[in-house]
Amino acid sequence: MTWQGNLLHIHIAPAASYEMEELAEAQLIAGRGIVGDRYYLGTGTYSPKPDVREVTLIEIEVLEAIANGEPKIPGFKRSLAPEDHRRNLTTRGVPLNHLTGKRFRVGETILRAARMNFPCKYIEELLGMPGLYEGLLNRSGLNCSIEVGGVIRPGDPIVPMDE
Amino acid sequence: MGSPRIIMKLIVAGIHDEPGDVRVIELKHQRKPLLPTFEPGSHVDVHLPDGKVRQYSLCGDPEDLSRYTIAVKRESSGRGGSAWIYDQVTPGAELPVSAPRNHFPLKESGGPVLLLAGGIGITPILAMARVLCRQGKPFELHYFARSRSLAPLLRTLEESIGAKSLRLHFDDQVDTLQDIEGLLSTRPSGAQLYYCGPLGFMAAVARVSEHWPDGTVHFEAFQPPVQDDTAPEPFTIVLRNGTVVPVPADRSALSAIRAAGVLLMASCENGVCGTCECGYLEGQPIHRDAVLSNDARSHRFIPCVSRATGVLKLDL
Numbered sequence: 163m164t165w166q167g168n169l170l171h172i173h174i175a176p177a178a179s180y181e182m183e184e185l186a187e188a189q190l191i192a193g194r195g196i197v198g199d200r201y202y203l204g205t206g207t208y209s210p211k212p213d214v215r216e217v218t219l220i221e222i223e224v225l226e227a228i229a230n231g232e233p234k235i236p237g238f239k240r241s242l243a244p245e246d247h248r249r250n251l252t253t254r255g256v257p258l259n260h261l262t263g264k265r266f267r268v269g270e271t272i273l274r275a276a277r278m279n280f281p282c283k284y285i286e287e288l289l290g291m292p293g294l295y296e297g298l299l300n301r302s303g304l305n306c307s308i309e310v311g312g313v314i315r316p317g318d319p320i321v322p323m324d325e
Numbered sequence: 326m327g328s329p330r331i332i333m334k335l336i337v338a339g340i341h342d343e344p345g346d347v348r349v350i351e352l353k354h355q356r357k358p359l360l361p362t363f364e365p366g367s368h369v370d371v372h373l374p375d376g377k378v379r380q381y382s383l384c385g386d387p388e389d390l391s392r393y394t395i396a397v398k399r400e401s402s403g404r405g406g407s408a409w410i411y412d413q414v415t416p417g418a419e420l421p422v423s424a425p426r427n428h429f430p431l432k433e434s435g436g437p438v439l440l441l442a443g444g445i446g447i448t449p450i451l452a453m454a455r456v457l458c459r460q461g462k463p464f465e466l467h468y469f470a471r472s473r474s475l476a477p478l479l480r481t482l483e484e485s486i487g488a489k490s491l492r493l494h495f496d497d498q499v500d501t502l503q504d505i506e507g508l509l510s511t512r513p514s515g516a517q518l519y520y521c522g523p524l525g526f527m528a529a530v531a532r533v534s535e536h537w538p539d540g541t542v543h544f545e546a547f548q549p550p551v552q553d554d555t556a557p558e559p560f561t562i563v564l565r566n567g568t569v570v571p572v573p574a575d576r577s578a579l580s581a582i583r584a585a586g587v588l589l590m591a592s593c594e595n596g597v598c599g600t601c602e603c604g605y606l607e608g609q610p611i612h613r614d615a616v617l618s619n620d621a622r623s624h625r626f627i628p629c630v631s632r633a634t635g636v637l638k639l640d641l
Contacts, residue, residue, distance in 0.1 A: 180332045180421065207588075288331050 167255030167320040169268055170222055171244045174199035178207040179288060182245045190217065190271045192311040196250055207284060213305070214276035220249040220303035221258055228297050235293045242297075246289055249279070249303045256320050258304040265309060269318030272310035279303040330423040332372060333360075337418045338392060345470070346399040347445060347477035348411050351385075351392045352422060359390040365452035366429035366519075366545070369393060370592050371410065372421035378592045379406035382449035382521075382545070383425060384478065386485075387456060393422070396477060398445040428599055428616060429519070429545040431456070436515020438464035441505070441530055443522025444471075447478050449545055450521055451485070458486045465490055467508065469526065472497040506533040512541070521545045539619065546597060546615040563638045565606075578628035578637075587641055589628070596630035604640030608633050 173182040177200050188196050195202030195216040201209060208215060222244070229241035244252045251268070261275040281298035285291075339351035354360055365387055368380045385394030399411040414420065429449055431438070438457055442450040447468060457464040466486065470476035472495050482491065494503045509518070509530070518537060520530045527546050534542050562570040562578060564587065572581040579591055579601055592600035596614035605626040611634065614627035626639065 177332075179330065179423070181334070210588075 163257070163260060163322070165255065165257055165322060167253050169251055169314060169316055169318040169320055170254055171252040171316055172196075172314065173245055173248075173250055173252075175248070176200060176203065177205035178209075182248060184245060187313055187315045188250075189313055190308050190311045192308045194308070199250060214307050215305050216308045217251060217273060217306045218249040218279055218303055219251040219253055219256070219258055219306065220247055220279070221256060221301070222252050222254045224298070224301045224303075225252070227301075233297075235296050240291050240294070242291075242294070247303075248285055248288075251314075253320055259301065261304060261322075265323040267319070267321050267323060269314040270310075270312040271308060271314055272323065273306040274309050275304050275306050277305050279305050330370070330426055331361075332370075332421050332423050334419050335360075335393070335422045337414055337416050337420060340414070340416055343396065343477040344479070345444060345475040345477045346411075347396050348399070349384075349394060349396045349478070350410070350414060351394050352420065353392050355419075360393055361424045362390060363387055363393075363425035364427050364430055365456045366431060366449045367425035367427040367452075368429075368449070368545075368598075369395065369425050370423035370598070371395070371406075372423075373406055373409055377406055378594075378598075379410070380593055380598050382429075382452070384448040384451045384481075387452060388459075393425075396445065396448050398477070426598075429521070429543060431519070432517055432540075432543070434515065434517050436463075436517060437513050438462060439509075439513075439516055439518045440464060440466040441469070441518070441520035441522070442466070443469045443520075443526030444475075445477055446520070446522030446526065446545075446547075447476075447482065448521070450519065451478055451482055453519060454482070454486045454490070458490065465492060467492045467494060467503060467505075469494045469503070469522070471495065505529060509533045509537070512537050516541065518542045519544070521547075523547070557632055558634070560633045561636045562633075563636060564641050565639070572632070577630065578626075578632065582628060582639070582641065589641070591629055594629040596627055599627065601629050602627055606638040606640050608637035609635060610637055 172185040172188045174196050175182045190196055200206035201215045225242050262278060265272055265274045279302045281295050281302040283295050286294045333354060335352040336355055337350055338353040341349050343349055363383055368382045370378045370380055372378055381395035383393055384396055397407050397410045400407050431453055440450045440453055454466050494501050518534055557574045559574045560572050562572055568585060570581050570585045572578050582589055590600050592598045599616040603626055604624055610626050611632045612622050613630040616627055617625050
């Protein structure tokens with residue numbers, strides 16, 4: 163599959179429930195996470211549960227669909243800003259759902275997609291947005307490990323490695 | 326279960342002192358012009374550097390979302406949170422603060438509203454009075470303090486709601502004294518009562534409003550009522566999936582449940598905020614919280630402070 167996308171936003175939060183903060187550049191550490199993020203620091207909601215969460219990604223295309231009211235969810239008509247979805251990286255042009263088990267480059271770093279992210283009711287309550295859980299089912303992004311660390315910035319190209 | 330709230334790193338935009346060892350702190354967002362909306366009666370959780378969390382009522386105007394205003398009384402005999410904030414927080418400092426939560430909402434009602442505040446208990450009552458005043462609803466606010474010179478937020482109160490609805494009662498001014506038993510002996514038709522203040526005040530108002538019907542009396546406590554001094558006994562919790570969780574005498578139900586692997590949010594761990602609230606299905610709980618209404622006590626449970634005799638089956 164041939165595709166090429168890029169990185170739009172980088173967000174981190176220092177601990178569970180804290181507002182996400184946008185970064186102009188971020189340091190990715192192989193096998194650990196993004197410097198300053200809750201899953202790098204071990205202070206995330208799911209930190210006590212072992213899983214791959216070094217970096218999480220979501221497609222801007224999903225946020226655009228939600229803003230357009232697709233799909234229609236009874237009682238739910240809201241838009242989700244990049245700082246609200248609680249994933250670390252917002253991408254454009256990257257088919258995240260197709261990448262499980264594969265490696266890809268973000269700027270100078272290499273990520274390996276471990277599993278599709280599954281939305282949680284927690285975010286619905288945190289943001290006071292009932293219906294968001296359903297709105298993110300099957301498209302709430304990707305959980306990745308970091309194989310090669312480095313510095314990333316918004317605008318960096320995202321390209322496939324394993325065909 | 327209490328729902329999680331987003332935590333914002335707010336900046337201390339202003340500090341001024343009020344009578345009675347009270348410091349008023351104004352908080353603003355670093356990037357956003359408007360903070361999340363709140364209703365009168367709401368409080369925020371302030372996260373302290375040592376990991377403790379303290380609740381403070383928002384006493385500012387709910388229509389002004391450019392800032393949150395809290396008032397902190399320096400309690401040297403307290404658990405240390407307020408003393409830390411009073412002594413250490415300076416203008417420009419960053420404080421992690423949750424989005425507001427409301428356990429003390431004004432009920433929709435057409436009848437008169439009676440607001441009773443003792444000392445620093447004026448904080449949620451002030452926000453309520455601001456809104457009632459703006460809506461033109463009938464209300465009376467009785468503010469009890471040791472003396473005029475020790476009454477926090479008195480000037481703000483007088484400026485915000487005017488003299489018409491305000492009744493001031495100072496221990497050192499005999500002509501202002503009010504017998505609360507007399508005040509509450511007859512309930513005006515359709516009236517709702519709201520009160521907040523220190524322990525003795527809470528106990529006194531609770532006692533003299535006992536004859537008011539269920540659902541007409543609302544309060545917020547800063548700490549649970551003085552508890553019986555019987556030593557905690559061990560008991561057993563059973564979870565919905567059948568897991569048996571023993572709770573030793575020296576441990577809270579909350580910590581035992583967490584140790585058993587259940588993710589349960591908590592905040593004050595003092596029985597006043599309601600974050601860890603859960604349901605119970607069977608058993609005899611010993612309620613030691615200051616959150617649940619009498620109705621809720623038949624099926625809800627606050628595991629950070631409450632206990633049980635024998636076996637308690639939780640809806641977790």
